[in-house]
Amino acid sequence: MIKKLDILDFGIYICIAFLLPLYTKGIPILMIVLVFTAFLRKSTYVNISKIILDKDFLILITPFILMLIGYFYSTNKTEALLNIERGASLIIFPFIFYFFKNNALCCKSKYVFKAFVAGVVLSYIILWINICPEYMETKDTNLLLYTSFSLFIKTPNHLSYNVLFAVIIILLNLLGTNQILFKNQTKSNKIVSFLLFFVLSIFLFQLVAKSTIIIYVFAIITIIVYAYLKKHIKAPILIFFFAMLVGLSIFSLSVPSVKVRFSNMLNVFVHNSEINYNKPESSTLRYSAIKSSLELIRENWLFGVGTGDVVDKLDEHYSENNYVAAELKHTNPHNQYLRSFLMSGVFGLISILLIFFLLVKKALEKKSVLAVFWTFIMIFIFAVDDMFIFRDGVVYFAFFTSYFVFCHPSAKSSVGIENNNKS
Numbered sequence: 001m002i003k004k005l006d007i008l009d010f011g012i013y014i015c016i017a018f019l020l021p022l023y024t025k026g027i028p029i030l031m032i033v034l035v036f037t038a039f040l041r042k043s044t045y046v047n048i049s050k051i052i053l054d055k056d057f058l059i060l061i062t063p064f065i066l067m068l069i070g071y072f073y074s075t076n077k078t079e080a081l082l083n084i085e086r087g088a089s090l091i092i093f094p095f096i097f098y099f100f101k102n103n104a105l106c107c108k109s110k111y112v113f114k115a116f117v118a119g120v121v122l123s124y125i126i127l128w129i130n131i132c133p134e135y136m137e138t139k140d141t142n143l144l145l146y147t148s149f150s151l152f153i154k155t156p157n158h159l160s161y162n163v164l165f166a167v168i169i170i171l172l173n174l175l176g177t178n179q180i181l182f183k184n185q186t187k188s189n190k191i192v193s194f195l196l197f198f199v200l201s202i203f204l205f206q207l208v209a210k211s212t213i214i215i216y217v218f219a220i221i222t223i224i225v226y227a228y229l230k231k232h233i234k235a236p237i238l239i240f241f242f243a244m245l246v247g248l249s250i251f252s253l254s255v256p257s258v259k260v261r262f263s264n265m266l267n268v269f270v271h272n273s274e275i276n277y278n279k280p281e282s283s284t285l286r287y288s289a290i291k292s293s294l295e296l297i298r299e300n301w302l303f304g305v306g307t308g309d310v311v312d313k314l315d316e317h318y319s320e321n322n323y324v325a326a327e328l329k330h331t332n333p334h335n336q337y338l339r340s341f342l343m344s345g346v347f348g349l350i351s352i353l354l355i356f357f358l359l360v361k362k363a364l365e366k367k368s369v370l371a372v373f374w375t376f377i378m379i380f381i382f383a384v385d386d387m388f389i390f391r392d393g394v395v396y397f398a399f400f401t402s403y404f405v406f407c408h409p410s411a412k413s414s415v416g417i418e419n420n421n422k423s
Helices: 004-019 024-038 043-054 055-073 077-086 089-100 108-138 146-152 158-172 188-208 210-229 237-252 256-270 283-301 309-320 324-329 336-344 348-367 371-379 390-404 413-422
Strands: none
Touching: 004 024, 004 089, 004 146, 004 256, 024 089, 043 055, 043 309, 043 348, 055 077, 055 089, 055 283, 055 309, 055 336, 055 348, 055 390, 077 237, 089 256, 089 390, 108 146, 108 158, 108 188, 108 237, 158 188, 158 348, 158 371, 188 237, 210 237, 210 371, 283 309, 283 336, 283 390, 336 348, 336 371, 348 371, 348 390
């Protein structure tokens, strides 16, 4: 018999997944409720000593523990506290997912992914409703791109991470690799899956998040090649998806503002000796931040500069080296590996690498293609963004990572568990 508390917890997890692309500010309240309900269970008190000794749990919470330690040798205590508050998801989600694995409804956690995809689709609808009146009046196509289009909900980069994962979930379902969205591969279900995939792919390109689009292209190519090798699709389908990718890319690059963003990124890497550091363009800012971070890491490689002093130390370095635009914008490293290394020293970098090692290990143990691709995209996203300093980023990462570590069923057992519950 399913307990009411199990139903309540399960419903809250569904709500969190739905809200991730829409309104992360409302999620902390739901997290607090889940912590509260966890302590209403006798099993929590019985197993509380086990969680403290659980290696997986300890690996997941290590970045947060290092944030706490870094507070004590930070000069900027106020910023340190803000970072700790934003990073609290890194300990709360592992805690509540550790106990959620005993929930009677945990085997139905595919509904978490359904809710997440529904949230991404709804975010796209909301953005169109929001921008349509102004677009109809001005006919300015720039309103349909980047910040002008997405900022009603969140920044284009952070929203693009949500859209990217939703696209991968849908495509894996469409190609028959999983049954998360639709259990039966009927013609109508395939049509719906393809339409969702195509529409959300357009959504992703509208956000013009350069790094995410590059990750998207590599991820989609990998998935369709994998599906072809596994004989889930035939050669014509493979060719069709390649043609669609090429078409989307060419169409996007035909838009002047999009072309300029990618051209600037390419110029920074090809002609980095000729960079104008006074130019506040995103690729220039990122290059300045990465260069400064690496130089500061050499001086603070063991323990880092502290949880609250990363931006202050970078600003000092920008000023000393005349990186005018980066100093004016107080630019972050835009790389979580570098930020963790700079903040907590070599231990910070190791803590991130251990999490990805754990994710890979769990994905291989459970033979989950979805978990593999979650790990794949997050490894690359960490290379282009500071995920742990923004609520959108840290909640998103901590939620799904904790799920994949503690609750995601193996590919073989998931079907059997579901059938047993039905009987």
